[in-house]
Amino acid sequence: MEHEEYTLMMMDALDGELAAEQRQLLESHLRACPPCEREWQALTAIDALFRQTPMLAPAADFAQRTLARLPNRRYRAWLIGAIYAVLLFSGVLPLLFGTWAVRRYGAVINEPGVLRSLLQSLAHTLEVIGTVVSALFGAMGQFISENPIIFGWLFVMVGFVVVWSGVYRQLLGIPNLSPARSVSR
Amino acid sequence: MNEEQVWLEQARKGDKAAFGQLIEAYQGPVFNLAYRMLNNAGEAEEAAQEAFIRAYTRLETYNPAHKFSTWMLSITSNYCIDLIRKRRALLLSIDEPLPPHPALHSDNAKGPEAQLMLSEQQETVQALLQELPEDYRQAVVLRYWYDLSYDEIADVMDTSVSAIKSRLFRARRQLADVSAGFGLNAQPETVSVAA
Numbered sequence: 170m171e172h173e174e175y176t177l178m179m180m181d182a183l184d185g186e187l188a189a190e191q192r193q194l195l196e197s198h199l200r201a202c203p204p205c206e207r208e209w210q211a212l213t214a215i216d217a218l219f220r221q222t223p224m225l226a227p228a229a230d231f232a233q234r235t236l237a238r239l240p241n242r243r244y245r246a247w248l249i250g251a252i253y254a255v256l257l258f259s260g261v262l263p264l265l266f267g268t269w270a271v272r273r274y275g276a277v278i279n280e281p282g283v284l285r286s287l288l289q290s291l292a293h294t295l296e297v298i299g300t301v302v303s304a305l306f307g308a309m310g311q312f313i314s315e316n317p318i319i320f321g322w323l324f325v326m327v328g329f330v331v332v333w334s335g336v337y338r339q340l341l342g343i344p345n346l347s348p349a350r351s352v353s354r
Numbered sequence: 355m356n357e358e359q360v361w362l363e364q365a366r367k368g369d370k371a372a373f374g375q376l377i378e379a380y381q382g383p384v385f386n387l388a389y390r391m392l393n394n395a396g397e398a399e400e401a402a403q404e405a406f407i408r409a410y411t412r413l414e415t416y417n418p419a420h421k422f423s424t425w426m427l428s429i430t431s432n433y434c435i436d437l438i439r440k441r442r443a444l445l446l447s448i449d450e451p452l453p454p455h456p457a458l459h460s461d462n463a464k465g466p467e468a469q470l471m472l473s474e475q476q477e478t479v480q481a482l483l484q485e486l487p488e489d490y491r492q493a494v495v496l497r498y499w500y501d502l503s504y505d506e507i508a509d510v511m512d513t514s515v516s517a518i519k520s521r522l523f524r525a526r527r528q529l530a531d532v533s534a535g536f537g538l539n540a541q542p543e544t545v546s547v548a549a
Binding site: 219236337 | 365366367368370373374377378381382383385386389390398399402403406407410411413443472475476478479482494498499519522523526527529530531533534538
């Protein structure tokens, strides 16, 4: 049997979960193997120290000071209710206004002349946006074709972002940082 | 309905005094956990208070199927771990060399009022705990001071039982490796594995 397996048995022994038969096996190994015996002594010394060390208590007025810092739950509930009401009205009010506007101005909008000019004005606006966007992309394309080295820079920048985001994720332990985790059980 | 459930019910309705009873009941375990994790009395008190405030504002998310103590310990230990990681990220981001572990949590950083008079035994225990990475330390503290089973520790730390076993295994070996430096190399004459 490997030393590692005896170490596993030591852990079970510390947790009081080692069967009598295995306990004898471990004891006879410890008598024959000084390194394992030293490890066992160190493990039991730590175990005994931790088990004998009492809990630490906070200052005498800790509870009063914590109580004084508690927010008002009733106020908080009221605030959350108010936010929900605002959100609800932000959806309902435009609906009501829309219905009123259609009822009030529906007849005017339905005139063929008005509708046509509205659509024409919309089409003109889209045309202007299209011209601006195509000019921008055209200029960008021309710039890239004249300066192909820009692609190299682009790759360098992307590499930089990927490497540093990896470093920061490691540092901040991002997969474990979700605040909801602590209270979601 | 026991006393604790009555306090919880009243606290949910906004009764601060009822939650005060829960603070009285759990302040010891919550503060002890924060201190073992952070190794600084001032920060530990701040973290313990923050844990109670979080619990109070999120009482509606507490599932009564779990023990309230487990829920409180979970909030406290996760808050402490986040604090340690943020503190480390901050230290690295300001481009300073990383100080050794004990200096990271030194009591000297706070005023004398933040210090806690510790016995030699408590000092040794704290120094040993600071040798461990925070997630190993968390598992060790929950195992030894709260007598939680592997299942319960996994529940508090939101991970699997096998992950907890592996962390405790490595933590104990790591502690055994450094124990000689703390004068803990006791050498009894007989070898006994009696539980």
